[in-house]
C-alpha cells in the first residue's frame with residue numbers, strides 16, 4: 488500500500504471526501520481512539536483536569552477522548568475539510584487551521600501536555616519544494632517546547648517510514664531541548680506494532696524523567 | 703474559539719517576538735455556548751491567565767463582568783471562578799479577525815476557527 492503522505496500534501500489529501508470517509512470508517516476510528524488513549528496514558532498526567540494540545544486533530548476523534556477523560560483541549564490541523572467535519576460534530580476543543588511546520592503560536596508554559604495521532608510522518612515529508620523537512624520539524628519542536636509547561640510531555644503516535652526518519656526526529660527534538668525517545672508497543676506483532684515518540688519538556692521538580700515501558 | 707485560548711495565543715510570524723500578545727479582535731461575532739462549570743480546572747488555570755489581557759479583551763467585546771484585578775483568593779473564590787468560567791469557557795468568537803499589535807498580521811476567524819497559516823516570507 489502506498490503511503491498517503493507520498494500522494495499529496497495533507498490539506499489536499501484530506502479533502503471533503505477523504506475527511507468524511509476517514510471519520511465514518513469504524514475500523515479507523517477504533518484504532519485512532521485506542522492510540523489516543525495510549526498517548527494520553529503516556530503523558531503521565533497528575534490527577535485532575537488539564538489543558539492539552541492535539542497536533543493534527545483532524546475531525547476531533549482524539550480530542551473527544553481527551554474530553555471524555557475530563558480535559559480541555561485545543562487542536563490544530565492543516566486540512567480545512569477535516570476541521571469542518573470537527574465543527575459539524577460539535578467537538579468541545581478550540582480548533583485552529585495551522586501548519587505545525589510553521590510553528591505553533593502559544594505563550595510559554597501554556598499546555599500541560601500534547602498528543603498527536605498519526606500525523607508526525609506528514610511533517611517529515613517534503614511535499615512542496617519550499618518545504619524543507621528538517622527546518623520545519625525544528626521550527627515545530629522549538630515552539631512546542633516553549634508552549635509546554637515545565638516537565639510536561641508530548642507524545643506522538645506515528646508511522647515512521649524508515650530508521651533515518653526516526654533518527655532525524657529524535658536528533659531535532661534533542662537539539663530543541665527535549666528529552667525522551669522512541670517507544671514501540673507490541674514490537675513483535677506486525678499488525679499491532681505501534682510507534683510513539685515520547686518527549687519530555689524539561690524535568691518536573693524532584694522527578695527524574697524515565698521512559699515509559701512498552702506494551 | 704473560546705476566550706481562554708485567545709488568552710494563550712501570541713503572534714508567530716518570524717521575528718515578531720515582542721509586544722505580540724494579546725492579538726486584538728476586530729469585527730467579531732461572539733456566541734455564548736453553555737458549558738459545565740469545573741472549578742478545579744479553572745483554579746488550575748488561574749496562574750496561566752494574563753489577567754490584564756483578559757480584562758481588556760473582555761471590555762473590548764462589551765463584557766463588563768470581570769474585576770480589573772484578579773482577587774488574591776482567586777483559586778478558591780467560587781463566585782469569582784463562575785464569572786471567569788462564563789468569560790473564558792462559554793464565550794466563543796465565531797467570526798472576525800485577530801490583529802497582531804506588533805507586526806499587524808491579520809489572522810482571520812471563520813466558523814470559530816482562526817486561520818494561523820503564514821505566508822512564505824513570514825516563516
Ligand SMILES: [Zn+2]
Pocket residue numbers: 713714715718722802803804805806807
Ligand atoms: Zn506579529
